[in-house]
Amino acid sequence: MDIEYLKDSIHVNETLQKKDKKNNYLSDALLHVVEQFMKKNKRICYGGTAINSILPKEKQFYNYDVDIPDYDFFSPTALEDAKELCNLFKKENIFHVEGKNAISFGTYKVFVNFVPIADITQIHETFYHSLLKVSHEVNGILYTPPSYLRMSLHQELARPKGDITRWEKIYQRMQLLNTYFPILIKPISNRQHMYINIFTKEFKRVYASLFDYFHKKKVIFCNFHMVLCIFKQYFKQNTCNKEKNDLFIIYSDDLNEVIKDIKKLKLSEIKIKTQNSIYKFIGDYAFVNYKEKCIGILFQTNSCLSYIETKIDGIQIRIGNIDTLMNLYFSFILMEIKEINKTFVYYIVAELNKIVESYQKHIKSKSKTKKILSRFNLPCLGEQEDLPKILRTRQRKYKELKDNKKSMEYKKWFFKYTPNLESKQKTTDKTMKHTKTKKKNKTKKKN
16 A cells, blocks of 8 residues: 555545534634633743744644644733633533643643643743743734744753654744744854953862863753854854853753752852742753852753763863753743843854754765764753653642642642533523423412
8 A cells, every 4th residue: 555645544534533623612712712811911822823823824834724723821820810711711602611730730721622722831920021021922912932932942852852753843843933033143242252251270270170070970061152162163253262261051960969069179269059940941050159250050950951972172071962052042042140141142042043954954964963963862861751750740749738629739730620611501490490380380379
């Protein structure tokens, strides 16, 4: 049998099934309820629907005559929004509506007629207002900016132990973003950099000790100027300078242990300040300060992040691969970290993105892909959550919280809400029954 004939048949049947599902269980009026809710409350759509909606009409990959829009949106009050949306659907002509937890903590799904129609994800209020300022508006609906969409796509591509079944789709969407939302920057001046301008012998000794510890600990380096030197042959503007000290940007799979180890080194004038992350896309982090000057930012991995091994001055180190770097650097653009020069980050992102745009050309030009260009492969550093791990965590949380089901913490983990759709029907039935009884009584009196 011709495999192409089989594939064509599968595609035709999938399309018909989608169309039947949409026609039988949903309507444009129900989808309109979600859209109006997002517009009214200024909720910010992300994910595939966001990418699709900001593209030119002729390049959009969803066909809404067939596809059911999957409304993924951010909210500073996600749980309350899920309830409110369920109550709005209660007024419509439907036979079932339900809100409940998604697999991912902090996301709440709304089902209408047993079909998922919205995913509402909790984000910190500070970050929500930051996103509002840079969001894209299309027909009254707000969408995350291309910088966020790129960050999330690179995040998935940087996880070789994640859901790799999505990679082909993600890669295609990345190409569409690069075509219709190119990263345009002006050349940077020599004053735009992230070097550490401290030149004392004491500091050089401290810096060397930290570098020695980091490479022996086998963390992932993501230092800006280190990246410039490693990828210099692909960068139009060569700003590599190995003589100057670079801001440490480090990924560790055990941030607390790294902090303890640095304190044990008893380095002069070194202080560490930890920071709980308010961002869904980045783990907790810590600032390494030397005499009040930031000389490093250390990040806890939030998944298993891909890296490459290379040499710096003859020393073997781990450095984030292109997707790990792009994910982190786009995160810097979205985060509020005063120690980061965003203009400089944009420059590096734009140069790395040129490699991404011409990646096929790079890997085809040589019989063997250069190691520094390696993508989509192991090894990686960090723990990757999978479904069994998530379910085990939920089970532990249930045991911990089951005796206090009215607590907000329990509701966040085990949210389930179904408005009483039968209330109107019951009222109608009671009224009809009461009317019939009165009629019977009147008849008896007449007799």
